[in-house]
Amino acid sequence: MKITINVDCTPDEARTFMGLPDVKPMQEMMMKEVEERMKANLNAMDPETLFKTWMPAGISNMEQLQKMFWSQFGKNPMSGGSSE
Incomplete structure (x- = not known):
């Protein structure tokens, strides 16, 4: 035997009927x-703040950043290894 019961009620009415708390104020x-x-x-996501956060404290201006950048290009990563 199979019995089906349809209940037409709002979520607030169902919550009250089942004794569940109203969490709407907490959600808001x-x-x-x-x-x-x-x-x-x-x-905190503005470009100046991000730049200050990402850069080390020792790099205070753009010239120092450029010198550091170009010094890395001057090094040859292939020359430091063993010769085969």
Whole structure:
């Protein structure tokens, strides 16, 4: 024997009937918190801040960065190994 019962109710009515807590206020609070954190992190993503974060403290201006960059090109990575 198979019995089917269809219940037409809203999610709020079903939650109340089953005795489950209403988590909507908590969800709204958490979403507000997530939004605030995302906005704070976006402020740290501006190019100047990223550049300062990625570069070592010793490189304070563009000339030093260029010298370091070109000095790496002057080295031949193939000349330092063993000869075969």
